[in-house]
Amino acid sequence: xxxxxxxxxxxxxxxxxxxxxxxxxxxxxxxxxxxxxxxxxxxxxxxxxxxxxxxxxxxxxxxxxxxxxxxxxxxxxxxxxxxxxxxxxxxxxxxxxxxxxxxxxxxxxxxxxxxxxxxxxxxxxxxxxxxxxxxxxxxxxxxxxxxxxxxxxxxxxxxx
Numbered sequence: 001x002x003x004x005x006x007x008x009x010x011x012x013x014x015x016x017x018x019x020x021x022x023x024x025x026x027x028x029x030x031x032x033x034x035x036x037x038x039x040x041x042x043x044x045x046x047x048x049x050x051x052x053x054x055x056x057x058x059x060x061x062x063x064x065x066x067x068x069x070x071x072x073x074x075x076x077x078x079x080x081x082x083x084x085x086x087x088x089x090x091x092x093x094x095x096x097x098x099x100x101x102x103x104x105x106x107x108x109x110x111x112x113x114x115x116x117x118x119x120x121x122x123x124x125x126x127x128x129x130x131x132x133x134x135x136x137x138x139x140x141x142x143x144x145x146x147x148x149x150x151x152x153x154x155x156x157x158x159x160x
Contacts, residue, residue, distance in 0.1 A: 006067035009060060009082055016079035025116060027081025031088025032112050039102035046101055050093035057086040058139065066135025076130070076138050084119070087142030091115045094150025095157060107157045114156075115149035 016023040129140040
């Protein structure tokens with residue numbers, strides 16, 4: 001039962017296994033859609049969605065991604081995309097908390113693109129985080145990329 005649950009969560013209901021596009025992009029897009037939906041269902045106060053979601057997503061991601069990676073005997077399997085959901089959520093939470101409102105569509109797009117760029121490029125100090133053990137190594141680099149992407153997206157949104 002635990003293995004099934006870890007796989008279902010880590011692959012976001014099998015999405016990471018099924019799609020023809022890179023799983024990381026699909027996972028990030030799922031994160032944007034989930035954040036947008038959650039912020040529309042419960043728009044006030046904004047920190048409830050931002051912080052509450054992270055309080056659930058981060059520990060669940062660390063556990064599920066680590067368990068599924070172990071089951072697949074790979075450090076960070078491509079179909080494991082819950083870490084991208086958590087990272088994208090954090091990038092959007094940075095924008096939402098700084099602006100005291102849910103991100104608008106242009107901010108969703110900018111945060112998505114910047115998160116994807118930083119998650120793929122993994123500039124210092126993001127890449128070394130992949131060496132952390134287990135699920136932390138899978139999730140921590142995404143969270144670091146998310147903080148940077150969120151701050152950059154916030155800067156872009158303030159200029160627009």
